[in-house]
Every structure is written in C-alpha cells, then in structure tokens.
Amino acid sequence: MAKPKIATAWLAGCAGCHMSFLDIDEAIIEVAKLVEITASPITDFKEFPAVDVGIVEGAVNTTDNVEVVHKLRHACKILMAWGDCACFGGIPTMRNMFDKNELLRRAFVETESTAKGRIPSSDELPRLLDQCKPVHNVVKVDCFVPGCPPSAKAIHYALVELLNGRIPVLPAEMMKFD
Amino acid sequence: MKQITLTVDGKEVKGREGDTVLDVCQANGFDVPTLCHFKGLTSVGACRMCVVDIEGERRINPACTYPARDGLVVQTKTETLERYRRLMLELMFTERNHLCMFCEQSGDCELQKMAYRYQMDNVRYPYTFPSQPLDPSTDAIAVDHNRCILCGRCVRACAQIEANHTLDFSKRGWKTMVAADLGQLLGESSCTLCGACMQVCPTGAVFSKLSIYKGRTAECQKTDTVCPICGVGCELRVFSKDNNVILIQAPEPAQPRGALCKEGRFGLLRNGHLRVASPLIRDRHGRQSESTLDEALEAAAEKLKAAGRGSTAGVVSSRLPGETLSLFDNFVRDVLGSDCIDTCDGRSFRVIAQGIKQFHGKRKGLDIECGAEEILQADCILLVGADPLKTHPVIGALIRRALDERKAKLVVVNVERDVFPLWSTLWLKPRAGSEGAVLSGLSKSIIDNGLVKTKKTPAELIQSQRRYWTEEPVHSTGVDPEKIDAAARMYAEAENAVIIYGEGLLERNDSNLVTLLLNLADLTGNQAGSHLRVLSLKPHCNSRGAWDLGIADKEIPRGKVNGLYLLLGEEQGSERLQSWLRGMDFLIVQASYQSPVTSMADIVLPSPTWAEREPGEFISMDGRIYESRPVVSPADGVLQDREILVRLSKKLGHRLTPR
Numbered sequence A: 001m002a003k004p005k006i007a008t009a010w011l012a013g014c015a016g017c018h019m020s021f022l023d024i025d026e027a028i029i030e031v032a033k034l035v036e037i038t039a040s041p042i043t044d045f046k047e048f049p050a051v052d053v054g055i056v057e058g059a060v061n062t063t064d065n066v067e068v069v070h071k072l073r074h075a076c077k078i079l080m081a082w083g084d085c086a087c088f089g090g091i092p093t094m095r096n097m098f099d100k101n102e103l104l105r106r107a108f109v110e111t112e113s114t115a116k117g118r119i120p121s122s123d124e125l126p127r128l129l130d131q132c133k134p135v136h137n138v139v140k141v142d143c144f145v146p147g148c149p150p151s152a153k154a155i156h157y158a159l160v161e162l163l164n165g166r167i168p169v170l171p172a173e174m175m176k177f178d
Numbered sequence B: 001m002k003q004i005t006l007t008v009d010g011k012e013v014k015g016r017e018g019d020t021v022l023d024v025c026q027a028n029g030f031d032v033p034t035l036c037h038f039k040g041l042t043s044v045g046a047c048r049m050c051v052v053d054i055e056g057e058r059r060i061n062p063a064c065t066y067p068a069r070d071g072l073v074v075q076t077k078t079e080t081l082e083r084y085r086r087l088m089l090e091l092m093f094t095e096r097n098h099l100c101m102f103c104e105q106s107g108d109c110e111l112q113k114m115a116y117r118y119q120m121d122n123v124r125y126p127y128t129f130p131s132q133p134l135d136p137s138t139d140a141i142a143v144d145h146n147r148c149i150l151c152g153r154c155v156r157a158c159a160q161i162e163a164n165h166t167l168d169f170s171k172r173g174w175k176t177m178v179a180a181d182l183g184q185l186l187g188e189s190s191c192t193l194c195g196a197c198m199q200v201c202p203t204g205a206v207f208s209k210l211s212i213y214k215g216r217t218a219e220c221q222k223t224d225t226v227c228p229i230c231g232v233g234c235e236l237r238v239f240s241k242d243n244n245v246i247l248i249q250a251p252e253p254a255q256p257r258g259a260l261c262k263e264g265r266f267g268l269l270r271n272g273h274l275r276v277a278s279p280l281i282r283d284r285h286g287r288q289s290e291s292t293l294d295e296a297l298e299a300a301a302e303k304l305k306a307a308g309r310g311s312t313a314g315v316v317s318s319r320l321p322g323e324t325l326s327l328f329d330n331f332v333r334d335v336l337g338s339d340c341i342d343t344c345d346g347r348s349f350r351v352i353a354q355g356i357k358q359f360h361g362k363r364k365g366l367d368i369e370c371g372a373e374e375i376l377q378a379d380c381i382l383l384v385g386a387d388p389l390k391t392h393p394v395i396g397a398l399i400r401r402a403l404d405e406r407k408a409k410l411v412v413v414n415v416e417r418d419v420f421p422l423w424s425t426l427w428l429k430p431r432a433g434s435e436g437a438v439l440s441g442l443s444k445s446i447i448d449n450g451l452v453k454t455k456k457t458p459a460e461l462i463q464s465q466r467r468y469w470t471e472e473p474v475h476s477t478g479v480d481p482e483k484i485d486a487a488a489r490m491y492a493e494a495e496n497a498v499i500i501y502g503e504g505l506l507e508r509n510d511s512n513l514v515t516l517l518l519n520l521a522d523l524t525g526n527q528a529g530s531h532l533r534v535l536s537l538k539p540h541c542n543s544r545g546a547w548d549l550g551i552a553d554k555e556i557p558r559g560k561v562n563g564l565y566l567l568l569g570e571e572q573g574s575e576r577l578q579s580w581l582r583g584m585d586f587l588i589v590q591a592s593y594q595s596p597v598t599s600m601a602d603i604v605l606p607s608p609t610w611a612e613r614e615p616g617e618f619i620s621m622d623g624r625i626y627e628s629r630p631v632v633s634p635a636d637g638v639l640q641d642r643e644i645l646v647r648l649s650k651k652l653g654h655r656l657t658p659r
C-alpha cells in the first residue's frame, strides 16, 4: 500500500501547532515512515495535491483563509483541525470583541510606532472577515485535536489513530486547552 | 433522621430524609458531575450538569435540588444525560470568552476539567463573543467576567459564608452579570475582601491578584496550619512552591469556622515589612551594625551578665506557639533568674482574669467563656467595646450570619461609633468612662423589670452584684435611659444572647466592667452547658495559650528592672511598649521584622516568620487547640527561636531545656 499523503495548512494561528508537530522528536521519523508529507508550511508545495489527510492550524480570519481551507477540504479525504484556534477559534477570535474598522485603524494607523499609516486596500490583498471563526464554521471538519499548542503526544496519537483507520477523539487525559 | 432507600443506576442505596438526590449519590460513590453545587452552600440548580433521570418524571432534573424520597429510582449516566451535559458545557463555552491559554485558572479550572471529561474537542454552537469587563479594582481580588458561567457560587458564598451580601446577579437572561452592590467596582463596594467568592469560584472569573501565574495548585505543596494573626484561630491551607507561599485558602470554606479574613487570606502573602536579615549590635557610637550570630549572642550574654540575675525582664509575643512561650518562660525564670515576665498583651488578660475572679460563678478562669460557634445560635448579641470587623473579622462574619440566619438583634455599646452601622438594632453611646454605668443600668433594668431568669431572688442578686455597680447615675452617661431599658429587654428576652467584648472595654483597665458583663449573662440564664455565653476577643492567635501558661499573671513592676529581653516575633510593638522601652538601660530584641522597636535595641536577633516556624501549639481565644506547621524553610541565617534561646543560655552557663 502506498503511504497515506498528508497536507497541512496554516491559517490565522501563530505556527505553534506546526512547531509542536516538529516537537514530536524522534517520533517524526516514525511518522515520516508512515506518511508522506506534501504541501505544508514546512515544505515548499504551492498547491495542495490530492491527499488522504488535511491538517489545519489556525482560525479562519481572512478571505485568503477561506480560500485555502476550501482548497484543502477539496483536496483531502479527512480534515483535521489542529490546535485551539482551529478547533475553537482561540486567540485570533479576540478581535471579535471589537468593531472591524476600529480594529484596522488601531493596527495600521494608530499604532504608536506608525507615522502616516493607512489601512491597506488592494484587490491583491486578502480582506478581513467580519468575524474570525473556528474552521468547522466554514468547512466540514472530521476530527479535532485541541491544545495551545496540542502536545506532541496528542498529535502523534491522532495521526496513529487515523493511520489505523479510526477517527481520533482525544481521551480525556490527553485533552488540553492551554 | 429517617433513613430512606433509593435505587441509583440499578443499585439499592441508603440516604437520609432531607438529603437531595445528589447528596445520596455522592455519599454512595456515584460520580455525578457538578459545577454550581458547592458543599456547604445551598444548591440552586444553575448549571444543569448534575441532571439525572428520575422514574416517573416527565423530564430530566438536577440532582442537586431534587429532594430524595424513599423508593426513588434514579439513573445518573444514560446516553441522553451525557448528551445533555456535553450540550450544557458547550453552551457555557459559547456564552463568554474562554481562552484557556492565558487564563489564570487554566489547570485548576473546574469548567475546563469538565470539558476534558466530556472530551469537548469542539463547540457546535455559535460563540457570542460578548465584550465583558475585567474588574481589577481591589488590591487582592480581580473579577474577569469573561470567564464567568453564572453558577452563583460566589453570590452564595458572599451571602452564606461572609454574610456580607456584596455580590448578587444583575440583569436577566443572557445579559445576567455578577455585580457588586448596585453595580459598583468591587474595590468601591461593601466587599470586605474575605476571598470566599474567590475560593469557591469554579472558573477563572474571580481570582487572587497576589497568586496569579505563580503556579497551579497541583504543582504546589499543601500545608494545613493555623492563622498567625488574631485570636480567632482560623485554619489555613497554604499552597507553596519553590519555598514561596503563593496561595492561602480555607480548608473547609463553608463550615461554621471556614471563613477567612482579608489579613489571613491575602495579608500574609503581602507582608511589606523588611526582615531582620542579620543580627545587629549597637556600637559605642550608638550605631547598629551587622554581626555574626555568635558575636551578637556574646554581646547579649555580656549585657545580661553585667546586669546581674533578676534585673532583666522578659516580654514575649503571644503570637508565638506554646512550646516557644514555655521555653521563654524557663529562660527568663531559670537563666535570667527573674520573675518579671509578661506578654505584649498581658494587661488585657489581667483585666479579664480579675473580672472573672470577682464573678461568683462556679467555673473559674477563661474556661467560663463560650465557644465562638455560640454566635451562630444567638438571637441577640451584645457587643461591648469591641470592633470585630477590624480586629477579629471572622467573628464579625459570624455575627452577621446570626443577624441573617437567626434574625438576631444586635446591641452595640461603643463610645466612639456604631461598629455595625447597617446592621445594629440599637447603639448605646456612653461617654468614655461611663461604660460601667451603662452596664450597671442594664443589670438594674433587668432586675427592676422582672426579666431575671435565675432561681435567685432579686434581693440576693442585688446583694451580690451591687458592689460592681457604679454610683454614676444612668442619665449622666449620655445614653437615654429608655434606650437602656430597650436594650435590657432585648438582651433578657432572647433565648440565646451572647455578649462579645474586646479591647475598647479592656482599655479602661477596670475588671469590674468584665464582672458586670458576666453578671448580665448570669442574671438572664445565658449559659451554654457549663459556659456563660460571654466571649472576650483576645488580641493574638495564641493569647489564650500564653495566658494559660501563666506568663501574663503579674504585671512587671515599673522601675524594678533595668533591662529587657523582648521576644517579639512578628509583632511590631505598640506605642505603649515603645514608651516603656525608652526607660530601659538595655534592650535585646528577637524579631522577624524591622520596626521602631528593633531600631531601639542594643542587640537584635533574627526570628523566623509564621511560615518558617517549627511546629507548635496554639490556643484560640475560645480555647480550641491547633497545631501549626512550617510551610517553607527559614530564610538564610534565620534560626528557630528555640535555638537562639538555647545558645544564649549556654553562653550564660545554663542548659536550657523545655519543662
């Protein structure tokens, strides 16, 4: 049997989940033996090939995030949300407590270190959504690995479950929201 | 209470009439999840985590509010119940902003633990992202409404433990908020900072600013000990990590003596005083300079030898454990050869003891007084020359509970102010020095109005009591005689009336005042077993222990001694003490903190703090015995008080041993 293919995407998140993935230490060799990692922030693929498992870090915050997460959803059979931002919304959703325009002004104009700032507006640039959302509010998600970031152990557990043909649900003792 | 039999998850189990279904389940080891329930507080059924299936009921019901009955058939773990529980949890997470990654409570949070238990790896409902305020306005407690699940534990703790009613809910439905008073910031509200709300809050909504991000309780060492401050003797559970005290809680917050006060819960974490870090010796030029311990002990020994046996007095803090006090007693009597020994609060003792001696009761000594629990049974409280909210806050909380739960009446006798302004029924305000006339007036009014509840005839009573009555007529005390009659009636007609008195009265240095109070209780049959329902607020955590040892029996005669050995521990030393010290030829002080007293000393020796002190015995103001335990190891260069006394004795050619 060919090795199952994996692609990962990085949306509105801090990259901590990907770091945590690299943190599984020598287990990463084992994982590499079992799966083939294709498009990912840690490789240099430009488009998602068809894969068995798609993994998302981060919440959906911009029009670009929407596009990427839809592409990945189409490219994969099983979509896994990785980390609190993807599963619950997490830190990026704190912006939902403020008005969007106020927020843009604060970030691009009123920052103490900014002189003559302006809010970028170009068709080339992705736009901020009205609200930042967890991934399953945008596309169907098949399994969730929470944690900020998820522990290497939880990531490893989830992958091995998937490789064994099961949809992983973290056991209570592996659950961690921080 | 009648036993009842229920069937829970197919098993026959026993309960008692009056139990809730949750009580029965918990007593029989069924693990029913709960969030809003807190042992010892009333149950309100707010969170719906404890839902159970009860045969015959059309819908599921919260176990925590459902009265258990004989024959009930209960299911606690069906698939439907578990589904609803997970649903409730998800809704709680959508209602506010739960961002565990930077929540102070993460790792200690009951909501989070519950989400783990239900493997809540996503939330199916839309979040509301409400913009909730953070209230950091007090110097000890902060409230982050983003984390609140409206379980109401804090509201009930404030009402039922501290009986302060600062907290309540405001608004309705999903706009409901926990609010202090009428929506004030906590720091501007009636909050006493007792911290009960903080301890019972299951989430990170109410937290201690002094403990945040210092560690999770699971990573801490837990030590149960006794509060080293006032005479109430509250038990503390102290959490420490890396030799630092980081959190103090009550072991059983909802038990009758489970409250703590601001000082016990927070003050001990934030002692602003500088430590005595090294021994100090005053040189020929009058400057204090650091020395080794041996040099300081040598210097102290020289001073004591030069003064000669019997000419040095010993004064000790009653905040120290019995073992230390008793060793100090031996040190003064055997090593210094002096019978001049006292505690810093000895004068209060002598007034109380003499007052009890004058009283013609059967029991003698401090044991004549009742326990603090009697306050909770009281339907009338006579508070004389005491300000418990300031000096013994947990007694203040018990008083408020009696006013709340028993609708007790409160009569305040105070020359300065009404110490319970929103709560008192009557305030008698004698002119300073007229307390005796007011108290005599109360006795006379009780006798004259036939309110006496003993077998003695009024003539006998007058005979035995008149010698303590003052000649001063009631109308010159500044108190309206009608008010005295009203107070006398309230006190005498109550079933369980408790008298509480304190420093304000003892300051008069008049033991007759104490006798008058005991007589009042006697006249009206206010006895609990063999105790009179009278309680004196003793200043320190081991005043009672020190006084029981006889250390404060005799006042040190002025002028008889020319030097003083002062084992001050954590006390600062009152003004009165300081002015007395000024007349001394030499002063040796053993203290934990720098203070005006240590700066007056010729020799200063370091003393451990409450958290560092070796285990010892403490006796609360109402005679309860407690064991204290060390929480952290002593700071560098600090030895136990015992060790210092033993070494100094050795230099004086004595072997100091505990008696």
Ligand code: SF4
Pocket (backbone or CB within 6 Å): A177, B097, B098, B099, B100, B101, B103, B104, B105, B106, B107, B109, B110, B111, B112, B147, B203, B204, B205
């Ligand atoms: S209160 Fe509990 S669940 Fe909410 S953010 Fe804090 S740790 Fe997480």
Ligand code: SF4
Pocket (backbone or CB within 6 Å): B147, B148, B149, B150, B151, B152, B153, B154, B155, B178, B200, B201, B202, B203, B205, B206
């Ligand atoms: S502040 Fe805490 S205890 Fe009070 S209602 Fe909210 S979650 Fe419950």
Ligand code: SF4
Pocket (backbone or CB within 6 Å): B141, B154, B157, B158, B159, B162, B164, B165, B166, B167, B190, B191, B192, B193, B194, B195, B196, B197, B198
């Ligand atoms: S600290 Fe005490 S008085 Fe203040 S709100 Fe909390 S429970 Fe009430």
Ligand code: SF4
Pocket (backbone or CB within 6 Å): B227, B228, B229, B230, B231, B232, B233, B234, B259, B260, B261, B262, B263, B264, B265, B392, B393, B394, B395
């Ligand atoms: S009431 Fe007294 S013993 Fe109790 S916590 Fe406060 S200071 Fe300590």
Ligand code: FES
Pocket (backbone or CB within 6 Å): B033, B034, B035, B036, B037, B044, B045, B046, B047, B048, B049, B050, B051, B062, B063, B064, B065
């Ligand atoms: S514990 Fe019963 S409803 Fe909350």
